[in-house]
Amino acid sequence: MENFEELLASSAKAHGHLCPGQAVGVRMAMLGCRLIELEDPTEHSQIKKILVYVEMDRCAADAIAHVTGVKLGRRSLKFTDYGIMAATFVNLETDKAFRILSTEEARDLVTLYAPGVRGKGGQQLEAYKRMPDSVLFRVQRVRVPVKGWDLPGPTRYKSICSRCGQVVRDKREVVVHGEPLCKPCAEGGYFKDAQEITWPDMNWTPTSPGFFHPPHRKRHLPRRVEIKGRRMVHPYTEIPPH
Amino acid sequence: MIKKIKVQDAVGTKLAHDITEIRPGEFKGPAFRKDHTVCDGDICHLQRLGKDHLYVLDLEQDEIHENDAALILGDALAGEGVTCERAPKEGKVRLLAERDGLLMVDTAALAAFNMVEEVMCATLHRYTLVKAGEMVAATRAIPLVMKRVAIERAAAIAKQNGGALSVKSMRKARVGLIITGNEVYHGRIKDRFGPILAEKVKAMGSEVMGLDFAADDSEMISKAIRGHLSKGCDLLLLSGGMSVDPDDVTRHGIRLAGATEVHYGSAVLPGAMFLVAYIGDLPILGVPACALYHKTTILDLVLPRILAGEHVTRAELAFLGHGGLCRDCEECIYPHCPFGKGA
Numbered sequence: 194m195e196n197f198e199e200l201l202a203s204s205a206k207a208h209g210h211l212c213p214g215q216a217v218g219v220r221m222a223m224l225g226c227r228l229i230e231l232e233d234p235t236e237h238s239q240i241k242k243i244l245v246y247v248e249m250d251r252c253a254a255d256a257i258a259h260v261t262g263v264k265l266g267r268r269s270l271k272f273t274d275y276g277i278m279a280a281t282f283v284n285l286e287t288d289k290a291f292r293i294l295s296t297e298e299a300r301d302l303v304t305l306y307a308p309g310v311r312g313k314g315g316q317q318l319e320a321y322k323r324m325p326d327s328v329l330f331r332v333q334r335v336r337v338p339v340k341g342w343d344l345p346g347p348t349r350y351k352s353i354c355s356r357c358g359q360v361v362r363d364k365r366e367v368v369v370h371g372e373p374l375c376k377p378c379a380e381g382g383y384f385k386d387a388q389e390i391t392w393p394d395m396n397w398t399p400t401s402p403g404f405f406h407p408p409h410r411k412r413h414l415p416r417r418v419e420i421k422g423r424r425m426v427h428p429y430t431e432i433p434p435h
Numbered sequence: 436m437i438k439k440i441k442v443q444d445a446v447g448t449k450l451a452h453d454i455t456e457i458r459p460g461e462f463k464g465p466a467f468r469k470d471h472t473v474c475d476g477d478i479c480h481l482q483r484l485g486k487d488h489l490y491v492l493d494l495e496q497d498e499i500h501e502n503d504a505a506l507i508l509g510d511a512l513a514g515e516g517v518t519c520e521r522a523p524k525e526g527k528v529r530l531l532a533e534r535d536g537l538l539m540v541d542t543a544a545l546a547a548f549n550m551v552e553e554v555m556c557a558t559l560h561r562y563t564l565v566k567a568g569e570m571v572a573a574t575r576a577i578p579l580v581m582k583r584v585a586i587e588r589a590a591a592i593a594k595q596n597g598g599a600l601s602v603k604s605m606r607k608a609r610v611g612l613i614i615t616g617n618e619v620y621h622g623r624i625k626d627r628f629g630p631i632l633a634e635k636v637k638a639m640g641s642e643v644m645g646l647d648f649a650a651d652d653s654e655m656i657s658k659a660i661r662g663h664l665s666k667g668c669d670l671l672l673l674s675g676g677m678s679v680d681p682d683d684v685t686r687h688g689i690r691l692a693g694a695t696e697v698h699y700g701s702a703v704l705p706g707a708m709f710l711v712a713y714i715g716d717l718p719i720l721g722v723p724a725c726a727l728y729h730k731t732t733i734l735d736l737v738l739p740r741i742l743a744g745e746h747v748t749r750a751e752l753a754f755l756g757h758g759g760l761c762r763d764c765e766e767c768i769y770p771h772c773p774f775g776k777g778a
Contacts, residue, residue, distance in 0.1 A: 298551075302543065302547050305547075308754070309750060309754075327591040
């Protein structure tokens with residue numbers, strides 16, 4: 194594993210900016226890897242041994258993913274939306290797991306650990322570099338019963354929603370009165386009023402001739418159309434070339 | 436696990452903790468110590484102390500008694516030159532100076548320690564001069580029984596940088612004094628600065644190796660500095676010439692002598708025109724004329740820190756601002772006052 198400063202710099206670049214959350218996330222990930230005894234989980238030999246559960250979608254989450262190499266699509270990164278500045282690091286080989294919580298008191302101690310540093314963000318960043326792990330974090334040894342269908346690897350289970358026909362992977366279906374339903378059908382989704390549509394150029398493919406970018410980027414100025422007496426702009430309509 | 440029993444039913448059981456007795460203006464201390472076996476004769480005394488019930492302890496493996504916790508905390512807090520008393524009293528342990536010197540407190544670590552729930556440590560102000568055996572802090576776990584892991588975490592925090600509390604010995608410096616100013620050099624007035632500075636130096640256990648006088652002439656001041664250095668002085672105090680008048684050339688003289696760092700001005704009254712300079716590692720203190728009048732000045736705050744080996748820069752002089760205003764009391768009671776305690 195690279196050293197803290199190197200990881201912080203590359204994490205900030207990947208995330209888009211350097212912020213206090215990056216420092217906390219990088220340090221949390223470094224501690225997590227130490228505790229589950231994986232020297233560098235981004236290495237090929239260790240990449241399949243780690244799972245990380247992040248409990249917030251904040252800057253620190255990106256830093257944790259960057260340092261550990263876990264990814265949502267590889268199923269090594271799990272997002273549990275608790276709104277808690279915490280992450281759990283699991284070694285799948287040894288079953289060792291530690292939940293690391295960022296302490297609230299660390300925020301109150303910033304001015305003491307970085308006196309004289311100007312600017313709130315800069316002072317927080319510096320303080321989070323200087324604080325020992327004992328001040329920055331609390332750690333719990335935990336047991337994480339990982340179900341077979343939550344593990345990385347190919348899809349093991351598929352089901353079909355008995356209401357909308359959607360294929361549901363990895364045991365995410367909900368069984369109601371003995372029938373499998375997808376979560377949107379069973380519980381309602383995060384979206385509302387879903388209506389299927391068609392759109393211009395819907396036969397576009399990456400190999401379509403004459404296009405180097407998706408067609409909407411090359412769109413001409415939209416023409417104005419009248420709808421119920423008001424002038425509206427139809428966003429998906431192109432003006433034919435003269 | 437803690438079980439509550441009626442005091443009348445406690446005969447034959449051992450007390451779980453010290454029981455404090457307070458007689459206003461007369462006594463405060465343990466009437467009964469932990470592990471005392473309660474007998475018939477104790478019942479009335481305990482009831483007079485307001486105890487109708489007592490605790491019986493049966494600790495789980497992950498729990499710790501306040502006395503054991505206090506010792507772990509005390510040992511972790513005690514850095515170099517500080518020792519933790521082995522006998523907790525009423526759940527507290529005292530931390531004592533092992534030697535004469537300057538109390539150093541890692542205030543960030545102390546604050547972080549105290550942010551852990553259910554532990555506490557109270558200290559004297561940092562930079563307080565202490566004598567061997569003097570109490571510098573006390574610590575305790577607040578509940579009678581608490582989780583061991585919380586104590587261990589607090590102890591880890593206390594141990595950062597070798598312990599939150601330490602007492603630094605002050606070196607015995609060989610001090611050279613240089614009194615600047617035409618009025619003294621040419622004998623227009625009698626020097627009164629030399630004896631004041633010499634007394635302060637001696638009070639800190641250091642030794643005055645030589646006293647020299649220089650006119651308001653930067654070359655002459657520089658030569659006097661080099662003269663003291665060649666005689667083996669390892670700390671120089673210069674008085675006078677620190678102000679803003681055209682004759683105030685002491686700073687220039689210090690630079691001419693080869694100062695590698697010069698920090699002029701402090702956030703302390705009296706002592707705004709104080710100066711700290713270094714020639715290599717050797718410190719030079721420029722003492723403004725206020726020290727002729729005021730019993731306690733910036734010099735009393737900085738000299739012990741210099742002798743304890745601290746490298747004082749602009750930041751240290753600036754951070755003294757909070758609490759750096761002397762109240763100029765009719766009778767000076769420093770160090771038993773807030774002057775210089777806010778840094």
